[in-house]
Amino acid sequence: MASSSQKQGSSKYVTLISSDGFEFVLLREAACVSKAIKKMLAGSFLETARGDRCHFEEINGIVLEKVAEYLCYNHKNRNREDVPDMDIPPELCLELLMAADYLDT
Amino acid sequence: MISGRGRGGGKIRPPRRGMIGGDASDFETQWDILCSALREIHTKNASTLSFEQIYRASYKIVLKKQGDKLYDRVKEFEEQWFGTTVMPKIRSLITPNLVNITLGGVTGVTANERRMTGEEFLKGLKVSWEDHITTMNMTTDVLMYMDRVYCTDNRKASIFTTSMGLYRDHILRSQLTGSDLITFDILNSVVLDMISMERDGDVINKAIIRSCIYMLEGLYESDEENESEKLYITTFEPAFLNASREFYKKECATLLRDSDASTWLRQTKRRLTEEETRTQTTISMLTSQKIAKVIEAEMISSHLSEFLAMEGSGIKAMIENDRYEDLTLLYQMITRVDSTKEPLKKALAERVVDLGSEINKTITNTDFSNVAGAAEDGEAAESADKSKAPKQQTAAAKQTAAAIRWVDDVLNLKDKFDKMWKKCMNEDLVLQTALTKSFSDFINQFPRCSEYVSLFIDNNLKGGIKGKTETEIDAVLDKATTLLRYIQDKDMFERYYKKHLARRLLHGKSESADVERQMISRMKLEIGNAFTTKLEGMFKDMTMSEDLTSGYRTHIQNLGDLDRKQIDLGINVLTMNYWPMESMGGSSSRRDDGTQIPCTWPNEIQLLQESFKAFYLKERNGRKLTWLGFLGSADMRCSFPKIPGKEGVLSRERRHEINVPTYGMVILLLFNDLEVGETLSFEEIQSRTNIPNADLARMLHTLAVNPKAKVLTKDPATREMPKPGDKFGFNASFTSKAVKIKAPVMLGAVNRVEGEEERKDTEDRNDEHRGNVIDTVIVRIMKARKTLAHTHLFTEVIGQLATRFKPDVGMMKRRVESLIEREYLERVEGADVSTYAYLA
Incomplete structure (x- = not known):
């Protein structure tokens, strides 16, 4: 568990990488809303060893971007009420739904 | 990073096939990935695995509706793992010695060896458990999607729970080769063995036991994981409690045989703390109450009476020698086992009555040893020869001293128990009631209690309080009041008090009118108004008399009749009802019908009397003055x-x-x-x-x-x-x-213990008075109720008289008879229980 302690000390941020190579860097706190990401980074798996980089080989950049946006949006508004709805393009709906299910967000 | 994609005209794109994973999606491929990953996890090589990849594999299997298959495969994998890797290690730790201990066979193994092998075993078990937990945590993480989707949908226990069950079944409950024991038995017996070593004073590795207990707390009888079905509670705890019960039973028996109550108390106390600590450091807090109960039952309750009765160290000795520490412990112990504190209550009450009766006996004995004639001294002295007279005086004085001593002894005893009660019994109310009751019991057993208490007060008011500060006087009065509270026959006390008070007042023996008044007001508080009206009347008479005397003096001076042979008159006018004439010495000057035999007064005195009478009646018409020669x-x-x-x-x-x-x-x-x-x-x-x-x-x-x-x-x-x-x-x-x-008077001014005859007289008079009181009460009750059953009537009468005295049933019966004769009451004919009716 050496890596986990290093993780504790080192990074406030994590990187999400899409199947087509886009990288999104966001706050660990924000990303961990997804239980999958949280578990991914909590154990002593390869992701942790590589420095908190999570490859999602079946999520493309467009979807992952929306996911990242949502995570930030969610994090930013976590303690507020009356937040404006997030803009979700209808054509991405289904794919986003599946990603949400996958990530358990 | 948002790319230049425009809003695609509201058309919803279907999800890409890739997510579901088209070609590589067949079950075995995915399972292979998972299986190898699980193996890596179990061998602690997880850092080479990509979580995302494994997660995706399980995700896909579940999406393909093959969750059930995956679930079973994982189970199989675990079972296999236990069978091939974990169990062999643990089996190797179970030495024949351990098996023997479990079977109860005493081998020639030293405690040390036993401890070593036991610890090894526990360590192995602990490691296997901890490994299992870590790997299963990771496995669960990886299979999160399965848990979330498949298990929830199909109402299956999560894979974690299942794997815990597997651990229970395949490790703890796995049968050992060559015997029908399971690992669990070994575990229990090893832990119990270690605990018993610790009880005997050895040092053991608590941490390791604790870990194993944690394990048992984390495991359940079934996969439903009911709180009440923790393996700890179902399996280990009963075994532990049984073993403890055995142990403490033996220990208590040993203590009973070899030690005294004091050691027993301390040992029990120590054991209680020890077990408390044990539940905190070695086993689970869940047991703390239960094990305390075991100790309470085995060490305290089971032989309590034997320990209390122990010669030289039991409760008797504790009380005798003021062993407050022991008593405190004892109180704590007994409070633990019995909220009514019955045994302690009983023991205390017995002691009080014993000690009290002893005091009573000592006094009674001194009475007898002090010249048999003492009983008939004073007034009964007709028979005596001259040389005996002074002796009798001293005997009487001695007796009075004895009375005071009795009171002092009683008070000391009370102080002793009060102190004990405060120091050791946490001012327990239940015990206070018991103490009060037993004090009251033995005091009332002593027939002269009323007289003696009154004498005690008399003695103090006459001079005992001289030179004392207010607080000290208060303390004395407090004591007197306390005693008064115990006395049942308040009317008897009143009689004596009146008599003693009369003497004090008439002979000017009272030290301080203020204190007298305080005493009266205390009694008023304690017993009630009715009790003190006559006493207060006596005081009023005294003040009135003072005024009269000075008034009369001025009157005479104003007459200017100086040539007359001056006789200075100081007078006390007493209201008949308030003062106890008989006991003031007037009994001998009464005729049989109760009227006063007038003394023939000398001329000078008669003149004086006439003059005063004229003065007195000038303002108070219709009163009758009787001159009491025996007073003054x-x-x-x-x-x-x-x-x-x-x-x-x-x-x-x-x-x-x-x-x-x-x-x-x-x-x-x-x-x-x-x-x-x-x-x-x-x-x-x-x-x-x-x-x-x-x-x-x-x-x-x-x-x-x-x-x-x-x-x-x-x-x-x-x-x-x-x-x-x-x-x-x-x-x-x-x-x-x-x-x-x-001129020394042989009898009169000094209040002292009554002689036999005198007492009999007092008692007779008191009984007569009681009879009247009972009559009144019965008539009052019957007047209100018209008809009443015999038993009801009696309870009511006793209830109403409780504050004054405890009526004798025989006397009550006689009074009822006499009331029937006098046609106040009649028997109701034909009632099933005897019933009386009031005749208006």
Whole structure:
């Protein structure tokens, strides 16, 4: 568990990488809303060893971007009420739904 | 990073096939990935695995609706893993020794060895458990999607729970080769063995036991994971409690055989703390209450009475020697096992009654040892010869001292128990009630308690409080009140108190009117108004009398009648009802019908009486004054002529002021008119004064026999009690160093213990009074109820009289009979239970 302690000390941020190579860097706190990401980074798996980089080989950049946006949006508004709805393009709906299910967000 | 994609005209794109994973999606491929990953996890190589990849594999399988297959495969994998990797390791740790211990066989293994092998085993088990937990945590993480989707949808226990169950079944419950034991048995026995080593004083590795207990707390009987079905609770705890019970049973038996109660208390206390710590450091807190119960049952409850009865260290000795520490412990212990504290209550009550009866007995014994005649001293002294008289006085004094001592002893005892109660019993109310009750019991067992308590108060008010500060006086009064509270026959007490108070007041013996009043108000608080009205009346009489005396004095001065032979009168006018005439000495001057025998007063006195009467009745019409000769005293100025032919004092004329009781004055005035050398016979005196024989004899004894104020001569000049036939003359050769002489009175002014006859008298009178009171109460009750069953009536009467005295059932029956005779009540004919009706 050496890596986990290093993780504790080192990074406030994590990187999400899409199947087509886009990288999104966001706050660990924000990303961990997804239980999958949280578990991914909590154990002593390869992701942790590589420095908190999570490859999602079946999520493309467009979807992952929306996911990242949502995570930030969610994090930013976590303690507020009356937040404006997030803009979700209808054509991405289904794919986003599946990603949400996958990530358990 | 948002790319330049425009809003695609509202068309919803279907999800890409890639997410579901098209070609590589067949189950076995995915399972291979997972299977190898699981193996890596189990061998702690997880850092080479990509979580995302494994997660995706399980995700896909579940999406393909093959969750059930995956679930079973994982289970299989775990079972296999346990079978091939974990169990062999643990089996290797279970040495034959451990098996033997479990089977109860005592082998020649030393405790140390046993501990070593046991620890090894526990360590192995602990490691296997911890590994299992870590790997299963990771496995669960990886299979999160399965848990979330498949298990929830199909209501299966999560894979984690299942794997815990697997651990339970395949490790803890796996059968050992060559015996029908399972690992669990070994675990239990090893832990218990270690705990028993610790109880015997060895040092053990608590941490390791704790870890194993944690494991048991984390495992359940079934996969439902009911809180109450923790393996710890279902399996280990009962075994532990049983073993403990055995252990403590034995320990208690040993203590009972070899030690004393004090050691037992301390050991029990120590064991309790020990077990408490054990539940905190070694096993689970869940057990703390239960194990305490076991100790309480085995160490405290089971042999409590034996320990309490122990000679030399049991409760008796504890109380005797003020072993507060022991008592505190004992109280704590007993409180633990029994909220009613019955045994302690009983023991305390017994001790109190024992000690109290001892006090009673000592007093009774001294009474007897102090001259049997003491019982009939004083008034009954007719029979006595002269030499006995002073002795009797001292006997009476001794008896009074004994009474005071009795009270002191009782108070000391009370103090002792109070202190104990405060220090050791946490001021427990239940115990206080018990103590109060037993105090009341033994005090009331002592027939003279009322008298003695009153005497105690008398003694204090007469002089005992002299020079004491207010707080000290308060303390004395407090004590008196406490005792009073215990006394059941309050009416008896009232009688005595009245008598003693009367003496104090009339003879001016009271130290402080203020304190007297305080005492009365205390009694008022304690017993109620009705009790003290008469006592207060007595005080009122006294103040009234003072006013009267001074009023009369001014009246006489205003008359300016100075030529008259001045007699200064101080008067006390007493209200008949308030004062206990009989016990003030008036009994002998009563006729059988209860009226007063008037004394024949000398002329001078009669004049004075008339004058006062006129003064008194001027403002108070219709009252009747009776002059009580047996009370009061007079100062007389006597002159003794010089006797010719004598040397020294006798050659001069001597003047003395003699203080004598009223009767004494009446007698002495007779001798005023006598010629020198003339004498009066007993009978003559009697007929001229009309003083009752007994009083007369006593008075003459004072004046003619007692050397201190021997102003009369007696013929025959013996020291015997004057009796009819004796002759008396003026003792011209009387000498005394003092000018003022107080004639010692054989009886009267001093309050002291009553003699037998006197007491009987008092009791009779009291019974008579009680009879009247009971009559009143019965009539009052019946008047209200019209008809009432016998038992109800009696309960009611007892209830109403509780504050005054405890009525005797026989007496109550007699009173009812007499009321029926007098036609206040009648029996109701034909009722199933005997019932009375009130006749208006």
